[in-house]
Amino acid sequence: MDMRKPSTAAAAVNEDATMKKVIRRIIPFVFICYVVSYLDRINVGFAALTMNRDLGLTPAQFGLGAGLFFLGYFIFEIPSNLALHKFGARVWIARIMISWGVISMATAFVVGPKSFALTRFLLGLAEAGFTPGIYLYFTKWFPGAWRGRATAAFLVGIPVANMLGSPVSGLLMELDGFAGLKGWQVLLLVEALPAVVLGVLCLYLLPDQPSQVRWLAPAERAWLADRLAEEQQTLSAKHGDKLRDAFTNWRVFALAAINFCGIVGSLGIGLWLPQIVKEFGLRASQVGLVTALPYAVGAASMLWWSRRASRSPNRLRYVVGAMLVAAAALAISAFLTMPILKMLAITLTVSAVLSFQATFWAIPSGFLTGRAAAGGLALIVSIGNLGGFVGPSMIGYIKQATGGFTLPLLAVAGALAIGATIMLLLGDPAKSDS
Numbered sequence: 001m002d003m004r005k006p007s008t009a010a011a012a013v014n015e016d017a018t019m020k021k022v023i024r025r026i027i028p029f030v031f032i033c034y035v036v037s038y039l040d041r042i043n044v045g046f047a048a049l050t051m052n053r054d055l056g057l058t059p060a061q062f063g064l065g066a067g068l069f070f071l072g073y074f075i076f077e078i079p080s081n082l083a084l085h086k087f088g089a090r091v092w093i094a095r096i097m098i099s100w101g102v103i104s105m106a107t108a109f110v111v112g113p114k115s116f117a118l119t120r121f122l123l124g125l126a127e128a129g130f131t132p133g134i135y136l137y138f139t140k141w142f143p144g145a146w147r148g149r150a151t152a153a154f155l156v157g158i159p160v161a162n163m164l165g166s167p168v169s170g171l172l173m174e175l176d177g178f179a180g181l182k183g184w185q186v187l188l189l190v191e192a193l194p195a196v197v198l199g200v201l202c203l204y205l206l207p208d209q210p211s212q213v214r215w216l217a218p219a220e221r222a223w224l225a226d227r228l229a230e231e232q233q234t235l236s237a238k239h240g241d242k243l244r245d246a247f248t249n250w251r252v253f254a255l256a257a258i259n260f261c262g263i264v265g266s267l268g269i270g271l272w273l274p275q276i277v278k279e280f281g282l283r284a285s286q287v288g289l290v291t292a293l294p295y296a297v298g299a300a301s302m303l304w305w306s307r308r309a310s311r312s313p314n315r316l317r318y319v320v321g322a323m324l325v326a327a328a329a330l331a332i333s334a335f336l337t338m339p340i341l342k343m344l345a346i347t348l349t350v351s352a353v354l355s356f357q358a359t360f361w362a363i364p365s366g367f368l369t370g371r372a373a374a375g376g377l378a379l380i381v382s383i384g385n386l387g388g389f390v391g392p393s394m395i396g397y398i399k400q401a402t403g404g405f406t407l408p409l410l411a412v413a414g415a416l417a418i419g420a421t422i423m424l425l426l427g428d429p430a431k432s433d434s
Contacts, residue, residue, distance in 0.1 A: 063396020072124025080129025170288020
């Protein structure tokens, strides 16, 4: 195979120093963007504390409407990621963030089940491509050995969004009557504005590739370009780099199914947790503080778990292990009635789900490249995000039918156990022949 050989100057580059420089320049900004995106995705769970009553939403209608976000995401995910591959992250991520910020603000003015469902669906269309787009963006900046660390740092945005967003959302909910608005309207308006601001900043702070930046020395840019090109050639030769290579690789669909099960757990719990905690008899601001606790523990857990996985020759056992722990802890929580014990079990569940997400995404990016990566990552995320439709909707329908959270939580635990089983049977695609 004809590999590009690094120049003499590039060969003398300090890899650790160069990549730490890239991490410092790239990760903080995309991390903040992800915090805001995830907050706009889940803050409707807090809004529901009073919005459901004001709009006359039943549990099933709220679960369906909240989940329709992910149906819109599913429909536009692959086209959006292919557009990012063509136009570059700087322009396309900016477009995504500005449009979702505007639609998220519009959600504050819905008047009933139909308008709520419509705006949630449109919000999914607007945000589609953001998460897989960032994963694709990382392949243009981080060699394989560094990508897992970058992905884990990026995904810490999930617990941080909940840690910061939960108490802030609880406080905003208590601003009922401000400027003539309901508390849930204030919440949705205030928390959507940062997405628009960050979208504009993307045009100035998000370089598409190493050759465009001056904060890397010429030798560092050359080394990084050579390293990434060599990896992409290797992956292309083994797994292909065309769009059809992703769509005809059964392992991509298996990973999509695993991601689906993980998101049933992640979003099923995330969107309904405020209402679970509300049953403890707490005020909105207290609900915000209590809801933040599992994610504070989860942030530390996922970083610790991902470091262990990165150092291990067998990353697979960490992915499977995290899903199994999440399934077991959630099943136990379903039968607990004492608030402290229930929250301990839910905290373990959230920590394990986050640890799964922090270790899972290094697997598909370890064998996909080029347009295969653009399409494959989008396919895994888009099919997986249907779990964000199924999870909240399933919980809503079962809760409405049974009057409690016991059976809904057991159903979500079952989905997590199925995902762990598929992952165990699949193995690591990067170590297999296509």
